[in-house]
Amino acid sequence: xxxxxxxxxxxxxxxxxxxxxxxxxxxxxxxxxxxxxxxxxxxxxxxxxxxxxxxxxxxxxxxxxxxxxxxxxxxxxxxxxxxxxxxxxxxxxxxxxxxxxxxxxxxxxxxxxxxxxxxxxxxxxxxxxxxxxxxxxxxxxxxxxxxxxxxxxxxxxxxxxxxxxxxxxxxxxxxxxxxxxxxxxxxxxxxxxxxxxxxxxxxxxxxxxxxxxxxxxxxxxxxxxxxxxxxxxxxxxxxxxxxxxxxxxxxxxxxxxxxxxxxxxxxxxxxxx
Numbered sequence: 001x002x003x004x005x006x007x008x009x010x011x012x013x014x015x016x017x018x019x020x021x022x023x024x025x026x027x028x029x030x031x032x033x034x035x036x037x038x039x040x041x042x043x044x045x046x047x048x049x050x051x052x053x054x055x056x057x058x059x060x061x062x063x064x065x066x067x068x069x070x071x072x073x074x075x076x077x078x079x080x081x082x083x084x085x086x087x088x089x090x091x092x093x094x095x096x097x098x099x100x101x102x103x104x105x106x107x108x109x110x111x112x113x114x115x116x117x118x119x120x121x122x123x124x125x126x127x128x129x130x131x132x133x134x135x136x137x138x139x140x141x142x143x144x145x146x147x148x149x150x151x152x153x154x155x156x157x158x159x160x161x162x163x164x165x166x167x168x169x170x171x172x173x174x175x176x177x178x179x180x181x182x183x184x185x186x187x188x189x190x191x192x193x194x195x196x197x198x199x200x201x202x203x204x205x206x207x208x209x210x211x212x213x214x215x216x217x218x219x220x221x222x223x224x225x226x227x228x229x230x231x232x233x234x235x236x237x238x239x240x241x242x243x244x245x246x247x248x249x250x251x252x253x254x255x256x257x258x259x260x261x262x263x264x265x266x267x268x269x270x271x272x273x
Contacts, residue, residue: 013259025268026236026266028184030235031078031085031091031151032091032267033091033246033249034091034093034248035230035251036049036092036095038145038253039052039104039105040055041055041107042054046141047141049254050253052071052254053252055108057260058105058108059092059256060111061251062112064261065112065114065264066113070264071086071089073089073202074113074116074117074163075163076160076200076203076226077089077115079226079243083107083240086116091115092114093119093205094118094119095119096120096171097120098145098255100146103150106161110232112161115161116161119165119203119204120193121168121169121171121204122145123169124148124171134165137156139222145243150186150196157197162200164196165204165205166189166190167189168186168189169184169189171208173208183218183222186204186222186223190224202223203225204226204228205227205229206228209229211245216245225242226243226246227243228248230243231247231248232248233247
């Protein structure tokens with residue numbers, strides 16, 4: 001009996017540390033921004049399964065948000081209406097421009113009357129940017145992942161549920177790139193995407209989440225109204241946060257539904273994540 005009690009106590013400690021269920025709920029007047037990459041099944045032995053949220057799990061997440069009374073916005077809508085947003089406002093974002101965003105995500109967004117913003121890398125085909133940040137990453141896994149074609153991107157726009165945003169031309173590492181090249185990457189990406197999708201491109205995502213004050217200023221000078229980071233959490237600064245340093249809630253393909261719900265409510269899942 002004593003051994004069973006000890007196991008139960010240890011399990012409760014592990015559960016509390018892993019999920020931090022006791023963390024206070026961030027007031028719902030503060031909008032949430034979710035960060036996704038792919039909506040596709042996990043692959044056995046793959047290094048980037050954290051970026052793959054299965055269609056089954058994505059649907060469960062949308063179903064929860066819909067049932068729980070969340071209101072869906074694109075990033076431009078979210079920022080432009082920030083001061084008058086209803087409680088439980090949320091923006092779904094996808095980084096990079098994977099083909100499954102059309103094949104798997106869009107039908108589910110339509111089913112649950114949701115919207116999303118996709119941060120597109122312009123030169124995204126046959127390119128594996130993972131190696132530009134961490135040399136130990138599998139240099140072929142992301143390159144082999146199918147990306148959206150320009151025609152597919154237009155199909156997303158025509159759905160009326162997708163906003164196209166910028167993720168640079170080539171997914172550069174901002175910390176190791178000259179000012180001149182960074183400016184070109186931000187300006188040219190915005191111009192080309194606007195021409196391709198025939199809609200304003202007003203939001204930007206820093207590749208790898210790497211950025212500094214110089215990059216924030218460049219984003220502003222290049223005409224972006226908002227820029228999202230990979231800083232995990234919920235912006236609570238009032239009346240408004242810095243629009244070019246917006247936090248996002250990371251949605252991992254390795255998380256279960258409880259972890260997702262706790263992330264939405266508190267910004268993070270556990271003590272460290």
